Amino acid sequence: MLSGPLAVVRAAEPAPAGTARATVADLSLEDLGRVKVTTVSRQDSTVQQSAAAITVITPEMIRRSGATTIPELFRMVPGMDVARIDANKWAVSSRGFNDRFVGKQLVQIDGRTLYNPINAGVYWDSVDYTLEDIERIEVIRGPGASLWGANGVNGVINIITKSAKDTQGGLLTGGGGTEEQAFGGFRYGGKLGENSFFRVYGKGFTRDEGFSSDGSPNDGWHSTRGGFRMDWPALGPNALTLQGDFFRSVAGRRDTRPITNAPPFQFINIEDEVTTGGNVVGRWSRELSADSRWSLQAYWDRFERHSTQKLFAFDINTFDLDFQHQLLPLERWKLVYGAGYRLNKLGFAGSAADNGFAIGPPSTQRDTQIFSLFVNNEITLVPDRLVLTLGSRFEHNDFTGLEVQPTARLLWMPSRRQSVWFAVSRAVKTPSLLENDIQIGSLPAPGPVFNRFLPNQGLGSEELLSFELGYRFQPVDKLSFDTAVFYNDYRNLNTVVAGARYTNSTGTVIQPLTRFNRMTGDSQGGEIGATWQIADSWRLRGAYTLLKLHLHRGAGVAPGAEIIEGQSPQQQVFLQSLWNLSRTWEFDLSGRYVDGLPGFTPTVANYVSLDARLAWRARKNLEVEIVGQNLLENRHAEMGTSPLVRSPRVELQRGVYGKVTWRF
Secondary structure, three states, rough: OOOHHHHHEOOOOOOOOOOOOOOOOOOOOHHHOOOOOOOOOOOOEEEEOOOOEEEOOOOOHHHHHHHOOOOHHHHHHHOOOEEEOOOOEEEEEOOOOOOOOOEEEEEEEEEEEEOEOOOEEEEHHOOOOOHHHHHEEEEEEOOOOHHOOOOOOEEEEEEEEHHHHHOOOEEEEEEEEOOEEEEEEEEEEEEEEEEEEEEEEEEEEEEEOOOOOOOOOHHHHHEEEEEEEEEEEOOOOEEEEEEEEEEEEEEEEEEEEEEOOOOOOOOEEHHHHEEEEEEEEEEEEEEEEOOOEEEEEEEEEEEEEOOOOOOEEEEEEEEEEEEEEEEEEOOEEEEOOOOOOEEEEEEOHHHHHHHHOOEEEEEEEEEEEEEEEEEEEEEEEEOEEEEEEEEEEEEEEOOHHHHHHHHEEEEEEEEEEEEEEEEEEEEEEEEOOOHHHHHEOOOOOOOOOOEEOOOOOOOOEEEEEEEEEEEEEEEEEEEEEEEEEEEEEEEEEEEEEEEOOOOOOOOEEEEEEEEEEEEEEEEEEEEEEEEEEOOOOEEEEEEEEEEEEEEEEEEOOOOOHHHHHHHHHOOOEEEEEEEEEOOEEEEEEEEEEEEOOOOOOOOEOOEEEEEEEEEEEOOEEEEEEEEEEOOOEEEEEOOOOOOOOOOOOOOOOOEEEEEEEEEE
8 A cells, every 4th residue: 555645545435414524525636636546457556646548436426416327427527428329228438439339348347347248338228326335436548458358449437336344324315307207225234243244225216208309219217226245354364245236127119120021111119128137246355465465256147138029139147257466576566467267158039020030040049258368567667756567468259369458558757746648558349249140130221122231250359559648737736637648540440341132032132231340440539637626615627528530441341331430529528516505505517518420310419418406415314406407408319320220319308306315
């Protein structure tokens, strides 16, 4: 553990409602730079000491955000693009290529991956937790594959929940409103023995549909979730954790699907997507000495999703084992190494009614394995000033074989309030089951000619070579800046190539479109975040994001593939005001500007949005708040829709909800 000006600081638990606060937030600006992070190096460090573009979302930031879902929290992170597709779907990415299934971003919670190997992305409607029990969220923009593996191309999101020891006592929350129709949750923590702690929780909600000019989008959503955690934090040199969750989510959808028997060769599909799942995670860590410790984690995760109209169904059983050891071989050399194994048992069923024409084949079963080794060397060249990090991950998967993903990072700290860093990294995105084994039929346009997207079992990995430069600076006690610029060079990007049309046995004309690695590209841009403590009772946070993405077609790729360039905003602005009106009243505003998206038809217009939160600490452990969302206009769209299924465009509506939180 460090001491002095660069000591690690844990993100503080919000003060109980009704207690006096000297400042608008629990941590000073200097403390924010010293908040503990682990995602950059897989060992304890701080934001100021990290040679990466990292943002930490603390419990106080979560509480005052007014957010009710985890994806909404990322709107305050520079460089992140968060677009709500409809009432139950999000597109969340960093540094471009935004889509519902991004494929180039890893997300994990307490070391358990949320990345879906079938669709290459995250089903955000299944990612939930009691927000009050999140210790912090570490968000890295840029490659993190040297430590966390393939698909950590443009970013890594690491959600870390609080230990059971830190959540003793009870918590009840509840509320509702116009869009957030009803929600509630509980948590209770206690002791099983002198050094044994537990926590149980449950929550549920119901959300209203969005707005569509084409009629009801059928995108209402309700979900329930529960779980437990047990911690033995000090069993001699050992520490143990056992935790688990289970959930059920029902998310509506409406889209247009192909059918081959007669004109108009399509039908309106109205259904629910039902997702159920559960997991059990166990961790064992042991401290061998002051400079050496190891940890072993194992988990089982089940994820099952099906559509009520039987257009698809799949299930994933994941078994994962991860070991790491950190030590200090020499005084100025920190070494972390480890190994991992993951088994994914994948089951997929396509559209049964048309023998897999819309989504096929009718049935696929496949087991995939990932073997990995990683090493990360942190070498202090000049004490308290200059640090060099060299590391790589060596990973073997069943689709592309061995992948090597190295990084080199240099950190210079000219003073305790300044740090400059530079990084060069390689990362890959490996094929998913969808790209390797599954066919998708899309709607005829024009006439009875159907596009059919075909998999390619010879598909290679998409590759990134990234160059990053960052600077963090706190010129005075009340003001801090965090900036990063980058240049990304992409190779072997996945796109489709048209083949010769043919007529199948039913007389349907098929236009095959096969996936190949025939696109390249580059992107450049930057992010700047700033925090200004205007007064003890008033803090401003702001961020500006710039992104330029350029894609280049290879042989056989038809014009139009570059349309992805226009599906992520070039510029974004975020501004938040946190103001303590008194010891018992808080008033917070969050505004953002997002550029338009010309890559969709019709174009998604730029928009300005404003959220407001008014909170009253009525008693010592009782807080009442009212939150208004999207207050500047009746509604606006944030994302276009996929031409494959032609969902109606959904617009987010102005909403208001109230919430009560009681701690006991």
